[in-house]
Structure formats: structure tokens, C-alpha cells
Amino acid sequence: MGTGSSPAVSDDIQQFLDRRAELLSAGDIEGYLAPVAPAALELEGPIATGAATVPLADISFNVSRGSGETADSLSGRRVDLSYTYEGLPADNTFRLSIQYDFARDDASWTIEAATLRRDSRLPVWATGAVLFERSDHFLALFRPDIDSPGRVMADAEQARAQLGEKVPFPLENTYLLLIAGDEEQYRQMAGTTLGPTSPIAQVETSYEVTPDNIRVLARQMVINRQKLYENGQSLETLRHELGHFLLANVTRPFTPAWVSEAAAMYLAGTRTVSIWRDGVAGSKFADVTIDRLTRASSLGEHGTNQEGTSLEYAYSAAAAWYLIETYGADQFWDFYASYAQLPADELYDRLPETVPGLDGRPPADAPIEQLAVETTIDALDRFYDLTPNQLDVRITGWMARQ
Secondary structure: OOOEOOHHHHHHHHHHHHHHHHHHHOOOHHHHHOOEOHHHHHHHHHHHHHHOOOOEEEEEEEEOOOOOEOOOEEEEEEEEEEEEEOOOOOOOOEEEEEEEEEEEEOOEEEEEEEEEOOOOOOOHHHOOOOEEEEOOOEEEEEOOOOOOOHHHHHHHHHHHHHHHOOOOOOOOOOEEEEEEOOHHHHHHHOOOOOOOOOOOEEEEEEEEEOOOOEEEEEEEEEEEHHHHOOOOOHHHHHHHHHHHHHOHHHOOOOOOHHHHHHHHHHHHOOOOHHHHHHHHHOOOOOOOOHHHHHHOOOOOOOOOOHHHHHHHHHHHHHHHHHHHHHHOHHHHHHHHHHHHHOOHHHHHHHOOOOOOOOOOOOOOHHHHHHHHHHHHHHHHHHHHOOOHHHHHHHHHHHHHOO
16 A cells, blocks of 8 residues: 555544543543554553543543554554643643554554653653542642641632732632642652653743734643641742732743743742842842843753852842832833733744743743843833843842842
């Protein structure tokens, strides 16, 4: 038989996958695994059993189309498994990509091999047993070997209520929490290959960019419960991370870290007065500038020690407090939201195929950095009539007065 792209074969496979999605949605583990060969069970088994234990909704499989097809087989074909959670916003979609080998068995198809693609990670419910609990505004997933996450969820509700009046953007009714009992669980639950960026908690998102739209997907917060209550600042920490959560839909991959962290620290009520005073007195902020921070993919990226990272966070916090106390909160939030006003087609055209934070693909920092610089210069000029250098002077003077 000849090879080549065959829409009929892909359509047939898609119908097969649609039926599998129905079985997965119904919790029919036996039916879902029936066409799976033993070699593919290592991946497919945990997906089937895990999905049956959590409240998933809108499950779908979508096969890519390409060459190398025959009437009887498709090898190395990418299939995206997408799903949402019941009660969460319909646009908060999670996705994992699997590479399948299909073969026809009589009148149907079998899955001969299944491999998680390098740019994907299994969901927490497919890497071990999980339980779930709900509160008014949170769905929490956690391992069965830890106590009920009731305290964390109650504190998260309190932190959300404290932030509600300070955030001008619409709040989602329900947010997803992954609550780890210890550091090992925390590292396993974190959705980054390099491990968590914070030892206590972090908000994770991914982006899908098309010429017509920018979607912020896979919005979740991962919490290390063991660390959360060690320093007596659990509510401040939750306010900070919830700040990132509540701003996720107006944050972009090119929003500078100093802008997003400044907003989160303002919402958390973090005022690092001692670092401001000591830093100004000791000229420790000499190398910390808005221009440099705008070019960094994360705060502390260029720091050589913990003090350097602390200085960058403190400087970012000072930027938010200065701008808000001088020009008002409404103007600051307009400044923040302006990053999300970049047209989707302009972002799409500027980005190469590999973009950090978009479905876990390898980094391509140069376009992101350039967009961050351009949009920041424009936003500071439009909303504050300031250049980055002028803002540095204002921040330093403001810190000295605290």
C-alpha cells in the first residue's frame, strides 16, 4: 500500500479517540484499556485509573495529521489529551501530549505503543493516588497519606477575601490547588522540569498563542504545606501567590517578572522597609535597575546569592508601592493590563516555534526579552510619562524616605 497523508485514516482514528474520550469520561477503565497493547499499558494504565478518581470534565483527544500513514497503521502520531475540572472555568484547559503507534485490528484500531512526549508532564492524578476536596472557591487535590487540607483551604479562602477589594479584574469562582504534604511531593507536583521556583508555593500557567487569540491555560497553584506554616507568614504567602492567580488572565509571557512580582507583593501587603533602607544606605541597589529587571526572565536570574535575589524582589515591591502611592491604584492596574492589549497576531508573528511557557517547549528568550523591553518602555511613557531610568531615580528616592 502507498504511504502519504490520508485524511480518511486520520478521521477514522479521530472517531476511535472520540470513543475513548467518552469511556474515560464515564470512568470505564476496562473499556478504555481494551484496545491497548501491553507495551502501552505503562502509560495508559495510570491515566485511566487516575482520571476515574478526580472530577474531570470535557475530556477530548485530538490527533495530529501528517505523512507516514497507511490504511492499517499510523506510527509516531502526536495526540493531545485535553481536559478541564468540574466547577473550574471552561477556559482553564489542561493538556498533555502523547506519541502513539496505532495499528488496525480487524475492523477497529489498537494502540501498540504510547509514550509521553518530552514537552509534556503527567497530571498529578496519573503519578499516584489522589483525593480531592472543595471549598467555596477552591478545588484541592492531594495525596491520601496527608491529613485533610482543610486548614490550607480555609486560609486560601481568607486570603482571597482579603484580596477581593484590591483586584479590579473579575475573579474566577473556583481555582485549582495542588497541596503537597512535604518537599518530595511538592517537587513531584510542580509542573516544571527544573523543579519549583519557590520552596513554599507557586502559581503555574501555560500559554496558547494563535494569530487570533492568546489563551492562558493550565492555571493552578502548587503548595508545600509543610513549608507554608514554618515562618508564620502563611496568609501573606497565600495572598502573594493568589495575586499571581487572580492576575493570570492579564499576564503575558513577556510581562516582566518585576511587574508581576511587584503586583503580587503589593496585593500581599509586603513592604520590605528594612531592605529598602539598608540597600539605599549601602548603595546595594546600584546594579538593580528597571532596564535590567525588564530583561530578566525571572527575578534573581542574574544574582549570585540570596541577598541579590532579595534586593531584586524588594526593588520590584518598591516600584509598585511608589507608583500606587504617587499615581493611584487604578493607574497601576491599567499599566499592568496594558501588556495584555498586544494583539494576538503581533505576538504570534514575533515568536518562533519554541517559546518558554507555551506547552513546555524549549526556551527562546530573545523575542520575549525584546517584547518585554518594548512594551515596558511604551507603558511607562503612556501611563506615567517616565523612562525606565527616570523611574529608577524615583524609586531610589522613595525608598530612602521610608
